[in-house]
Amino acid sequence: SYLGVPLRTCEGEVMGTICSFCIEPRQFNWEEVKTVELFAERAATAIDNYNLYHQQLRFNQVLEAEVEKRTSELKEAQAQLIERERLAAIGEFAAMIVHEIRNPMTTIMMGLKALTKLTLCDRDQTRLRLALEESNRLQKLLKEILLYAKPQLLQLEQMELNSFLEELLANLCQMPEAQRRHIKLMPVQPAVTIMGDKDKLKQVLVNLVGNACEAIAPGEVVTCKLALENEPDCVCLTVHNGGAPIPAEVLPKITQPFCSTKPEGTGLGLAIVKRIIEAHQGNLSIESDSEQGTIISITLPIVKN
Ligand SMILES: Nc1ncnc2c1ncn2[C@@H]1O[C@H](COP(=O)(O)OP(=O)(O)OP(=O)(O)O)[C@@H](O)[C@H]1O
Ligand SMILES: [Mg+2]
Incomplete structure (x- = not known):
């Protein structure tokens, strides 16, 4: 039952x-x-x-x-806000100081240049040359501080990247640091268009290619490669060079202003590059080790047809 x-x-x-x-x-x-x-x-x-x-x-x-996800999003947004406010404050302060230094600097340089017309003994000529070199370096530093500190207001226009890079790299071969280095471009097929500020992106390439050329020996190659990324729709530009890698302990802070391993470097190059790329809603990442060398990658959103 x-x-x-x-x-x-x-x-x-x-x-x-x-x-x-x-x-x-x-x-x-x-x-x-x-x-x-x-x-x-x-x-x-x-x-x-x-x-x-x-x-x-x-x-x-x-x-x-x-809750965890929301908290981390909130933290990130807060950090970005603080960073933006910090940059705005630094920017204002730096712009004021740079302005105050630039005018007397111009007068000093004019004076020094006038002195080059005099007949001077060898020792004084050397002194004068050093003074002029240092003044030029100071002027470059002032210009870079302004570039870094000023808000990145972009003049966006449609840009086709293959031809932009081809033209630009042909000019960059003339830079003093690019002498006896080979700069190679690997374009992307089909060609891609982005919304970008040509002058600012030129500044990015000047810095990246300049750094890459400075890191390698004469006769070596710097490779600039464009490639498509599907998720999300982006184009990735990588600048690759061999030579001594960036020391592992320096790598995490390499995009911070004034971080340099070069005796004459201002350490503002990559900081400026990062700011410009982020203003374009893009991303900058850096890999460097003794096996693969240094690869700087930039991703930028593309314009879909
Ligand atoms: N392609 C590269 N290969 C090897 N090291 C690099 C490369 N790019 C950057 N670095 C390292 O990163 C540091 C910071 O670069 P960044 O361009 O910001 O400043 P810098 O080149 O030292 O000075 P400047 O402001 O004059 O450009 C360099 O000093 C160098 O050590
Ligand atoms: Mg540099």
């Missing part, structure tokens, strides 16, 4: 059966049925509670993950 009582959830849904079997045939009396019904009810409540508890646990986990 068999007695079966359904296990029902609190919503009345059947989730199983409590089964009682007896070898011999017999009738189950009312009390026995009631007992099994009571047992089934208790068991169903316990199973229901267990399921609800686990549902609650899963819900808590989802909630916690969501």
